[in-house]
Amino acid sequence: MSDCPLSISQVIDPSTSRAEQITFLEKLHRWVVTVDHKHLGILYILYSTFFLLVAGAEALMIRIQLAYPHNHVLSAQVYNRFFTMHGTTMVFLVGMPFLFGFANYIVPLQIGARDMAFPRLNAFSFWLTAFGGFLLYYSFLGGAGLYGVGNAPDVGWFAYAPLTARSFSPGHATDYWALALIVSGFGTLGTAINIIATVISMRCKGMTLMRMPLFTWLLLIVSMLTLVTITPLTAAQFMLLIDRYLGGHFFDTQAGGSSLIWIHFFWIFGHPEVYVLVLPAFAIANEIIPVFCRKAIFGYPAMVAASVTIMFVSLSVWAHHMFTVGMTSVSNAFFTLSTMLVGVPTGIKIFNWIATLWGGRIRFTTTMLFCIGFLFQFLIAGLTGIMLSVSPWDWQLHNSYFVIAHFHYVLVGAVVFCIFAGIYYWYSKATGRLMNETLGKWHFWLFAIGFHITFDTMHCLGLLGMPRSIYTYQPDRGWSFLNLVVSVGGLIQGIAVLIFAYNFIVSYWRGEVAGDDPWDAWTLEWTTSSPPPVYNFEEEPEVHSRRPLWDLKHPDDPDWEYES
Amino acid sequence: MSSMPVSHPERTVEWHLPSKRRVGMTALIVGESAIFTIFVVAYVFYMGKSLSGPTPAQVLEVPILATICLLSSSFTIWRAEKAIEDDRMGSFTGWLGATIALAAVFLRGTALEWKTLIYQDGLTVNTNLFGTTFYSLVGLHATHVVVGLFLLTSVFIFSLFGWVDSRQSERFGVVALYWHFVDSVWIVVFTVVYLIGR
Numbered sequence: 141m142s143d144c145p146l147s148i149s150q151v152i153d154p155s156t157s158r159a160e161q162i163t164f165l166e167k168l169h170r171w172v173v174t175v176d177h178k179h180l181g182i183l184y185i186l187y188s189t190f191f192l193l194v195a196g197a198e199a200l201m202i203r204i205q206l207a208y209p210h211n212h213v214l215s216a217q218v219y220n221r222f223f224t225m226h227g228t229t230m231v232f233l234v235g236m237p238f239l240f241g242f243a244n245y246i247v248p249l250q251i252g253a254r255d256m257a258f259p260r261l262n263a264f265s266f267w268l269t270a271f272g273g274f275l276l277y278y279s280f281l282g283g284a285g286l287y288g289v290g291n292a293p294d295v296g297w298f299a300y301a302p303l304t305a306r307s308f309s310p311g312h313a314t315d316y317w318a319l320a321l322i323v324s325g326f327g328t329l330g331t332a333i334n335i336i337a338t339v340i341s342m343r344c345k346g347m348t349l350m351r352m353p354l355f356t357w358l359l360l361i362v363s364m365l366t367l368v369t370i371t372p373l374t375a376a377q378f379m380l381l382i383d384r385y386l387g388g389h390f391f392d393t394q395a396g397g398s399s400l401i402w403i404h405f406f407w408i409f410g411h412p413e414v415y416v417l418v419l420p421a422f423a424i425a426n427e428i429i430p431v432f433c434r435k436a437i438f439g440y441p442a443m444v445a446a447s448v449t450i451m452f453v454s455l456s457v458w459a460h461h462m463f464t465v466g467m468t469s470v471s472n473a474f475f476t477l478s479t480m481l482v483g484v485p486t487g488i489k490i491f492n493w494i495a496t497l498w499g500g501r502i503r504f505t506t507t508m509l510f511c512i513g514f515l516f517q518f519l520i521a522g523l524t525g526i527m528l529s530v531s532p533w534d535w536q537l538h539n540s541y542f543v544i545a546h547f548h549y550v551l552v553g554a555v556v557f558c559i560f561a562g563i564y565y566w567y568s569k570a571t572g573r574l575m576n577e578t579l580g581k582w583h584f585w586l587f588a589i590g591f592h593i594t595f596d597t598m599h600c601l602g603l604l605g606m607p608r609s610i611y612t613y614q615p616d617r618g619w620s621f622l623n624l625v626v627s628v629g630g631l632i633q634g635i636a637v638l639i640f641a642y643n644f645i646v647s648y649w650r651g652e653v654a655g656d657d658p659w660d661a662w663t664l665e666w667t668t669s670s671p672p673p674v675y676n677f678e679e680e681p682e683v684h685s686r687r688p689l690w691d692l693k694h695p696d697d698p699d700w701e702y703e704s
Numbered sequence: 705m706s707s708m709p710v711s712h713p714e715r716t717v718e719w720h721l722p723s724k725r726r727v728g729m730t731a732l733i734v735g736e737s738a739i740f741t742i743f744v745v746a747y748v749f750y751m752g753k754s755l756s757g758p759t760p761a762q763v764l765e766v767p768i769l770a771t772i773c774l775l776s777s778s779f780t781i782w783r784a785e786k787a788i789e790d791d792r793m794g795s796f797t798g799w800l801g802a803t804i805a806l807a808a809v810f811l812r813g814t815a816l817e818w819k820t821l822i823y824q825d826g827l828t829v830n831t832n833l834f835g836t837t838f839y840s841l842v843g844l845h846a847t848h849v850v851v852g853l854f855l856l857t858s859v860f861i862f863s864l865f866g867w868v869d870s871r872q873s874e875r876f877g878v879v880a881l882y883w884h885f886v887d888s889v890w891i892v893v894f895t896v897v898y899l900i901g902r
Contacts, residue, residue, distance in 0.1 A: 257724040333731040341724035367735040375742035382840060387830030390746060390840075396755045396833050405742060 175259035184241025195229035207627035220294035227297030239420035249665035252344025257337035265330035272324025279316035293317035301391035358423035373409035407458035421558035433500025446485035479529035506580030510561035517553030542602025573651030587636035593629030662687035754832035770813030777806035791870035
């Protein structure tokens with residue numbers, strides 16, 4: 141026992157007898173005042189699941205409106221609000237909180253820490269993010285100020301100037317949009333700082349940087365990227381508010397201001413943001429794929445290097461969103477090439493995942509199915525990305541449904557698939573129970589089929605010339621049938637997500653009891669009980685390899701004999 | 705698994721990690737730098753593009769005294785850091801007080817400058833692009849000075865009550881790190897606004 145890097149005695153049961161005696165109100169109070177990273181992680185996940193359903197409903201309304209030509213389910217104004225709110229919600233209230241929820245819950249456990257570096261900052265960040273979300277949705281009631289029935293932001297999620305100027309966006313809808321994103325942006329910044337400090341300064345003994353689980357590595361990289369990604373947006377939002385409230389001229393073309401500079405500032409945020417969302421998806425896949433094909437990850441150092449490369453390169457590609465604004469040929473060439481360059485480290489990652497799968501004994505649980513789906517879809521998303529990086533091609537398809545299909549392939553096909561994979565994987569750790577596999581399989585297959593019906597077809601619509609953000613279209617454009625197909629696919633995805641939500645809730649009470657390590661995994665979070673006690677580990681773990689739990693389970697053949 | 709003859713090569717390795725407070729503050733500074741970068745870029749982009757007056761050359765004066773004060777406050781806070789590390793609390797309070805005084809002189813300079821600009825030269829945020837970008841950038845920096853001044857004054861009051869000693873030197877080091885950042889940002893703002901932009 142003495143020579144084992146970890147001991148099973150670290151696994152202890154949290155006392156549940158006291159927990160049952162407290163009243164509901166006391167329980168609620170505990171959740172509100174908590175600074176425990178695990179509680180905050182769960183709050184993040186619940187918060188973003190709620191908004192996932194809301195934004196999904198908005199997407200369905202958009203699709204119902206577009207199912208037939210000349211449809212009038214939504215008015216044009218409401219349609220604009222819905223696509224604005226759908227985009228903003230999905231990026232800021234679903235994507236990022238989901239990933240920070242995972243980070244909050246998993247990172248301290250994976251590095252053998254007691255909690256995050258700054259627990260109170262952690263709670264503060266969560267409540268800022270939550271306040272930002274509810275502020276955004278309050279605009280449905282208060283957006284018009286005192287002289288109307290209320291409306292929501294309708295300027296698109298990128299809110300191009302001068303549409304956001306006072307004269308074109310009266311009322312307070314745009315202010316709610318800007319303020320909500322500033323507030324949740326500060327929350328995001330706080331969490332990013334917290335994750336960086338945690339990963340750098342709170343690792344348990346023996347966990348050198350090159351022994352960190354790849355999930356933790358990627359979340360460190362994402363947090364560093366977030367520091368320089370979300371802040372330009374905050375700065376630009378402040379400028380927008382200065383324009384709207386103090387009469388400034390940043391984006392006021394009539395006083396010499398430039399609407400182009402907003403587009404630059406927005407995409408200096410907006411493109412790295414895509415990597416902020418997708419790198420955690422990679423991180424989840426990095427954990428799940430090895431465990432479910434029973435092999436160590438292929439090319440660990442290459443994975444780390446590729447992720448760091450993506451972080452740097454992603455900061456220099458933003459203007460590929462702007463090929464049609466009329467840049468110089470030099471700029472066009474630069475941003476075409478830098479965008480293509482991202483394909484190299486990303487390709488390395490895909491090859492490494494496939495090499496990990498190669499020859500493995502793959503267990504096709506729901507978790508793994510979502511990861512396989514992710515691999516397949518992310519490859520296609522990357523390829524259409526390369527197509528769009530070619531500026532002449534982009535001139536043809538800019539702001540068409542081809543672009544919509546491309547980025548939904550990334551954000552749904554990669555990010556949402558990995559989020560689902562992560563939830564099926566770590567649900568057992570957080571609740572002590574497994575999610576139902578049969579319902580999970582239904583969820584996966586319906587969601588995957590619906591996804592492909594919707595977004596494969598959208599590529600065709602884009603090639604046929606259908607632009608984004610249009611409220612309705614003429615019957616003679618030849619888009620009618622394909623639009624109906626897209627909407628049907630959306631409906632199937634909606635049903636799949638409802639199955640997921642049902643499974644998510646019901647498994648909490650009825651799920652099979654999971655035990656501490658249901659997947660026979662290798663990272664530290666599986667050495668503690670499910671759910672982990674407040675203090676995570678009874679004694680501080682000490683690790684000697686990238687797979688500490690493998691060393692513990694196979695002391696005759698520990699990993700550290702082969703590493704370094 | 706209890707009796708495996710495992711002799712791990714790194715059994716006796718030393719384990720040191722950086723201070724989480726320093727790492728956290730460094731991360732905050734990186735994020736803040738990005739905010740400042742965007743405002744500086746906007747200032748440079750709009751240099752000379754105002755459609756009407758007043759222009760920077762007409763109304764701006766180089767704030768030499770304020771700049772000297774702010775930059776020397778980096779030196780005084782460094783002396784205060786050294787003093788608290790060596791537990792010389794009298795010296796610490798003195799150098800900290802000097803830092804606060806220098807920062808206050810800087811802020812007074814900005815306040816008087818703005819008063820002149822607003823009441824004599826009629827330059828406000830909505831006068832022209834110069835006004836918009838100038839007040840935003842200098843105001844953003846001044847806000848950071850105010851936050852720093854609040855932090856320093858809190859520590860100063862605590863030290864007057866004798867609540868601070870060398871055990872807090874690491875925490876004070878984090879405040880000092882922030883203050884050095886505020887000072888170095890001023891070098892950029894000063895160069896862009898008063899040297900290049902005038």
